[in-house]
Amino acid sequence: MTDYPQFISPIVSELPEEGVLSCSAPSNIALVKYWGKRPIQLPENTSISFTLDNCKTTTILKYKRRNVVGEDFDFDLLFEGKPKPDFKPKIQNFLYRIQEYLPFLKQYTFMIETSNTFPHSSGIASSASGMSALAYCLVQLEKKINPDISDSELLQKSSFLARLGSGSACRSIEGPITVWGKHPYIDGSSDAFAIPFPFLVHQNFNNYQDTILLIDKGEKQVSSTVGHDLMHDHPFAAKRFEQATDNSTKLKEVLISGDLDAFIQIVESEALTLHAMMMTSLPYFILMKPNTLLVLQKIWEYRAATGSKICFTLDAGANVHILYPYTEKKEVLGFITNELVAYCQNGQYICDKIGFGAKLL
């Protein structure tokens, strides 16, 4: 029996024959990081993220009733217009995990057509936007079958299902700031789905900017599954999970008060801690590249020289996310083009900003 009966949709006899749905969902960037999970896809600590805007996946879901319902799911996949057999096992596994919540899945043949606004091998987490877009499409299909589902149930269920595809994906359904993982001082927070940050956010964070420097676009050295697993026997794991809870408490206050110096300290410390966890696991990894470090140094120099509120965060890779207030956009972009582009692979970077989550197109 599931722990989450509220997400099981009722079985109905009248199912739509066929149709097409199209949804988009963005990537997100964690401020307090999720690193460490327990089965199935439950986080060891609270994480808080900015939902992005431009970096997104668009998914077209074509569905058609099957004449004969088989044992297994029936789906095909096109990525940027071409068949992508290596994505299929991940989707198959996702459908398997969510089938008890969407009992109609095996009644349909699905064609899933997906494309990203950012280059696939850029190191930008495509699983967050991809899984959230697909989960959102499937819940939109459920709404056609079960129109009684309310908008808030629809969002929560999308986040719940997206989590079963990829943990961080649950934070991409809504925006501009979301919280995933139960936290004692954040009402409504849950390990099972993300919620929008439930307090009034200070205007300093309106339209906050994220410019992503593509330092190394190579294949991921460590998959996130392997990375999360490394936290199981990690000597510092318990302390790290405690620290993430404390940082979430502090970040909550900062998002309300608008204290950007405190914001910088929490966010940069979280990024470096994430990498410190990888450097101190067994096996150990260094996911930063020499250019990553040079960029971080430049950011610190620029901040010291100008009093700017620019700061960085990192994913489980070499790329650098530069976060800064909208009011500094012109100056910071000047700094990036003059001084940082030289450290990017093929001079590539992506300008993004805080955004609002998944959409039905």
Ligand code: DP6
């Ligand atoms: C470093 O969500 O990609 O980006 O649940 O295994 O799919 P899975 O992991 P994933 O992990 C993301 C880790 C991170 C930090 C974060 O986004 O919070």
